[in-house]
Amino acid sequence: MMVQDKSLIKGLALNDIAVKGGKYVANWRAYKPEIDYEKCVACGLCISYCPEAAINQTDDKMPKIDYRFCKGCGICANECPQKAITMIQEDES
Template identity: 80%
Template sequence: MISEFDKSKIKGLILNDIARKGGKYVANWRVYKPVIDHEKCVACGLCISYCPEQAIEPGDDGKPVIDYRFCKGCGVCANECPQKAIEMVKEETQ
């Protein structure tokens, strides 16, 4: 069941985004969220390729940017990053 809080977040989604991404609103599954250290990142793109939700896209500088609306916190990106540039950080409890 979707709470009122979740509904207000879903309302902010753009339909194009839903079609382009994994199509699922999964952000409220997260216990840990990935945080990218752009100093360590070498823009290899592996995290973008491996993300099962297609929640990561290259930014203007080619380095990845995470769309947290679609990130379920699985940690695949952090696991695959050869530079160890992605850290999984515990979500703050609401």
């Protein structure tokens, strides 16, 4: 009889895509991007270009940075056609 009971499999390490969340990387950051919503036209470029997927679109189409996932690379500020994002040095403390 061939046994095919999953609970009897020994020593199998699994990748399970169902159980993961994001990775906290805020402590990498030396400069912090800040969006000036007066200037932002919600073009979405910063969302597309953020290497960390740390920028999301909110209900009013505006980008919102989740700073827990931002390494402060500055691509969003560099690419913003409205110059609406400024990189501000993190507090040393």
